Amino acid sequence: MDDVHIQWAEKVQLKDPILVEGLPGVGNVGKLAADYLKEKLGAKPLATIYSKFFPPQVYVSEEGVTRLVSQELSYRKGTGPKERDIIILSGDYQGISPEGQYELTERVLSVCHDLGTKELYTLAGFAQGRVIEVPRVLGAATSPERVEAMKKFGVVFSRNDPGGGLIGASGLFLGLGRLYDMHGVCLMGETSGYFVDPRSAEAVLKVLAKILAVSIDFSDLEGKAKEIDRIAQKIHEAEQRPPDAPTPSAREDLGYIG
Amino acid sequence: MDDVHIQWAEKVQLKDPILVEGLPGVGNVGKLAADYLKEKLGAKPLATIYSKFFPPQVYVSEEGVTRLVSQELSYRKGTGPKERDIIILSGDYQGISPEGQYELTERVLSVCHDLGTKELYTLAGFAQGRVIEVPRVLGAATSPERVEAMKKFGVVFSRNDPGGGLIGASGLFLGLGRLYDMHGVCLMGETSGYFVDPRSAEAVLKVLAKILAVSIDFSDLEGKAKEIDRIAQKIHEAEQRPPDAPTPSAREDLGYIG
Amino acid sequence: MDDVHIQWAEKVQLKDPILVEGLPGVGNVGKLAADYLKEKLGAKPLATIYSKFFPPQVYVSEEGVTRLVSQELSYRKGTGPKERDIIILSGDYQGISPEGQYELTERVLSVCHDLGTKELYTLAGFAQGRVIEVPRVLGAATSPERVEAMKKFGVVFSRNDPGGGLIGASGLFLGLGRLYDMHGVCLMGETSGYFVDPRSAEAVLKVLAKILAVSIDFSDLEGKAKEIDRIAQKIHEAEQRPPDAPTPSAREDLGYIG
């Protein structure tokens, strides 16, 4: 096995496909968005990525069946004249070491380059450290032209955010992508950073849907967002309660979302 | 020397051998079980595995003789019409880094694949964080068919355990095993997680013996379990005693078990 | 991509070029000095160095444009009979692991060796743990002859400083440089070690300018130094103020310098 092992589900011809990346991270925004996009577009399995840069771990389904942690590439061919072919990268983990991040990103970019990708969008959360009522979508892009183009879709480019740059896969895909002649944009949904945030993922996806010219039904994601609101409300009430009152396990519930 | 160095004791032809893995981990259950199985089946040395993914360490015997830390493959040919050939993986350590876990597991799977292995059982402890009177054997398997087959042997598949999946060699052997066309099961003996647990190892081995259709004498393992009970009882009594009373070195005794 | 990836901006013929290294470190002295030298000499881009030994990070400009973290080689051809060709190594990070430090340093030395480099100067800060009014420039060199030669430029060789040797790129370039038949000197500006120190960088550069026989205008660096003085003064005053008085964000300002 190589350090990064790619198991192909299908050999497919794509036309100028756009890569969309969404992996676990702040508020799980990127992963929530990519998984939702994959589901709603009916994207098909393209390849599974195993790597020694992931934890040595299998997940176990409720039925007791194991699955090695991985990242997945899915694809969806455009169905109308305005729709482009799309490749989606989702998965259980980012690489767990800096070297692993580089090697994984580089390998996925190489594969997507061979499939004809010249453009990519990376999805992430941006932690504001406070409750966000209406999340804005912040942006960073590989060229001034892309920055301008994104502003038309409502993406906010803030002079000071993100101050320290982007750390992790969403930034690295843009940075290393330039070595593969790819241009791209990182879309960051504002989030508190305290728990998984479907509402922020929805904000990001709404912008991305406009960019990709695809139509997506957001009701399931809104349902998830309301569930989080309900739990957050329970936690808030619990914290207001006198200390001897029994505490419902609201915090635990949060673990099941996302 | 390669990153993983295999020193063969014997070149042997095996027929459709089953791999049984049991390495140090929670309650040392997997290691206790694999070592006991190896001893009671009279398994013969097949290969010793040295690796830079183990600690830089030698053990010293009571006589003063050194031995480099390692993992060992042993084998035992089936003696009756119902008995299958068995390969047992035991050892001093799991790989001490995530990358090391992947590389070691991958190498052992590759070797066992070449020896004809298509089926594997991994043995582990499952920490419940409380005293376990009668340990159940929990399971996880690579396919729904295996899950069903295991239920007949009394293996418990619990919807929520293990919640976060399996981390370490026992999970990874199942996960990576699929890349070598192997199917398998992880058998996890419930244990407190506080000390080495021969009783949990016994529970796991009793299930495994039925699966492998081999007969094993458990009296030595039961002896070890009673010794642990005795020491645990001494610790319990010591903790009940007034603080100025002399404390027997019961906790230290625990170090000699297993 | 290799572990260290070099993207050439230009293929250039240099004559016996001197390598000057200045990367982030104590008081950011080396980086400040190398960046300033690069700017004032009008050095041209030679190569950009990307590596998995850097963090997986992109910086985002105020306009929202991303840039993968890197090191840069620049060059400047000597313009007079006394001026030598110069290569400057600057960048965002040193390697973030010991192995990474060795691999990056070795690769840059190899490249500079191919370009004809036989002599190098590394720039660094030396933390004294106290306020330094007039920073001295301490030295370490690869030969007794170089030590003597440096004394004429005012470089101080202190018997006990640096006591534990030099850790990081500035030392490693000298140490590994010997394997490439290079000789060199580390110039260390004294600094408190508490914040970025343009004054220490200026002291280092003034010595280096004499060694390189180049003329540099230091007014911008002096401006930066005064700005730091002003902020440090504000902090000092804030700390003298009664605790209920409002605190200006002087400490935050420090982040913008350098």
Add this chain to the structure above:
Amino acid sequence: MDDVHIQWAEKVQLKDPILVEGLPGVGNVGKLAADYLKEKLGAKPLATIYSKFFPPQVYVSEEGVTRLVSQELSYRKGTGPKERDIIILSGDYQGISPEGQYELTERVLSVCHDLGTKELYTLAGFAQGRVIEVPRVLGAATSPERVEAMKKFGVVFSRNDPGGGLIGASGLFLGLGRLYDMHGVCLMGETSGYFVDPRSAEAVLKVLAKILAVSIDFSDLEGKAKEIDRIAQKIHEAEQRPPDAPTPSAREDLGYIG
């Protein structure tokens, strides 16, 4: 540069040379002993070992001259009929990661194997956690025959020490040495473990000198031991003194020994 880079000082023919290893560790016993042996036998430089598994560091001499951290192989040809050729491994550091330990040890063994080495002695300290008046020399060996042979030289084989085995280079050289058909012994001088211990190094060397049938003058090492005693005495007195009395910098003095 390779991960481990060997720079030969001389190509030499040796006859059945014995390898003696002594690197920094507990009480610096191994390093003190190997450095002293090298000096007193007048051993000549054989090779310098640089590696990315050492820290990225240079030492600076009192004169200001840098030296990259390294390990060194020295050799000394036997001068009488009973004296064997000897190779001594000394140095600044052991490998700073487990993988580094394996790679460095393996490389030195490989080199010494090519030079004809079949026998090795590793020197170390054994921390007892209490003041040791007359240090015993504990042993561990690669075979029962070696254990018996060592007992005649006064080496103590204690049933429980070292309980957890030997961690680090001294153990690893014995363990990996078996893969190169080498047999050997680890000689461990008892030491408190609190500071560098020339007396323990002397005890180890006295045993080794008998084994190697060489004659060594121990007066310098005894001088060092007395200096340590004197400093330890000063520390002891300082700790007995009332808290407001001025404390001489005795602890600091300890840093200069060894």
